[in-house]
Amino acid sequence: MNFSDYPWLKLPYQQLASGILHQRTHHALLINYVQGSGEDELIKLLANRLLCESTNQLDPCLSCHSCQLFGVNNHPDYYVITNEQGKQSIGIDQIRNISSKVYEKSQQGGNKVIWIKHASLMTEAAANALLKTLEEPPEKTYFILSDEHNSHLLPTIHSRCFSYFLAVPNLEQSVEWLKKQHNQQYNDNELATALLLSENAPLTALALLEPEKWQQRKQFCDNLSHVLPQNNYWQLAKTFDHEQFLERIIWFSTLLSDALKAKQKVGRFIINRDQVPLVRLLATQNNEKITALYDLWLQARTQLLSVTGLNKELIVYNVLAQSELIN
Template identity: 75%
Template sequence: MIKNGYSWLIQPYQQLATSILHDRAHHALLINYIQGSGEDELIEQLANRLLCQASSDLAPCLKCHSCQLFLSHHHPDFYQITNEQGKQSIGIDQIRSITAKVYEKSQQGGNKVIWIKHAALMTEAAANALLKTLEEPPANTYFILSDDHNSHLLPTIYSRCFSYFLPIPKLEQSMDWLKNKQGLHYSDNELASALLLSENAPLTAKTLLDPTKWQQRKVFCENLLSVIPNHDFWTLGVTFEHDHFIDRISWFCALLSDALKAKQKAGRYIINRDQVPLVRLLATLSYEKITALYELWLNARRQLLSITGLNKELLVYYVLSQSELICD
């Protein structure tokens, strides 16, 4: 039923597909997820089932003409909308274009499915244009809106949808998938660390465990071990590759958070389980210094994510110099 061995998606799919099987599917489904938990796979399977014209089961038949069109990515009644390349939002023209089509007759004589990916990127005007269609949906037309769990849709859109949060698998299940299904040869502590750094989203953890990426984190942690005793943060600057500022800042924030947990005798909750000596070293700093460092680096991360055109290198060196001042 679920391809690619994403076993944790079986139960969510069954829950959502049951309503399709019994003709009780809501015309507007909102799926929130933690990125990297197999959300695209789940939505594509649901869309396939909605468009299938021969199945009498939870899964699409994969054999009818409609399924064959979907599998070849040429189904004329399946529409996918997201922000266009180079743009930060989904505009009203995109929504108007699609809403005009959904009132037309289905080309395959079955359902029509519209998937709005990263739905929170809709401008207010675009969301309001969609709202009119959601209030009076045409027959046999289904909308699937999806976005990260931290995103925010307009309350009016939210209220017209059936909301579903895609659960992430348990840590042990994800570790088993990475180890036995993906054949990744890492220690249990390394696998657990990658997952916890990825909010336990298996696909994001798999990306982090790419040998090149994982080695970058390892080197960054080794550099911290030599930098922290002398508070010589400035020397870290040369290790901050331009395209990976966010990664290193995020990694350091997670380590600082772990150091705070260690100081509060809550070590069993640490994320960086493969970097215990580094966490203990950071925990030798005072509570006030760790907190100040955490707030400094976290604020830098927020700026990098929210301000376009920001001079990243200048920001990083500012943060490094301020870190030295905090620790002196």
């Protein structure tokens, strides 16, 4: 990884890699992040440094046999554990399997690194099985657990790890980075909006700014401008696939939140900086209606995320119909 591509990762890497260099690193590192912050790139570089045969520099040497194996995704002492395809959780068998391997001698004679990706997906049984290994870690074995900042891990797992939060860069730094990626295709308000919709995570904002995706958002906002005066939310059903509804919920919820900010004369804090006319249009409605719409759409989001077996299309139609009943 080149830090010129992800400049905000340089300091976090230096902070974490200095412990490796001076042989003070914790055997279990828990990294929390905002998705799209470059978390995978940082963790891969840390894993590479832990496996590197060089001991006198901060960065992996990239030339030793271990680095060469890592570079072609073929290092025998590097394990990545996450939920298997089609499954929603990391099961106990996956943890037991890796636990048996970590007590064996490393194949390259150096460190072993186990990265548990989306660690909160571990079942309680899997987490308890891992806990036993974390309590009595094998020599020269390092665990990296990673998950989003709002995820939930067992407190006992937390207590066995060194926790590190990967902070997102500030808005100005991210805007400058996005300008380089898009070669001035978007103005500052559009770039800031993409970042604020993405919790300031640069890589998530970059994906949102892909022309097709950004056009979908603009079209959604245009459609809202037409349906709001007639309170005809049902027409929105024609404008998107139902699988995209979660994304639309986030977009509409932020617009509603911005409308409340505008009514309270704190418009400088709005998220949708490229949609000021639409925010003002929403702000012509009373506070009670805006709040009721906000609650309704977020409730639909919760249903879509947490309840299995429900007809998603039915949820979409219901929230659009209920929106028209709010006065």
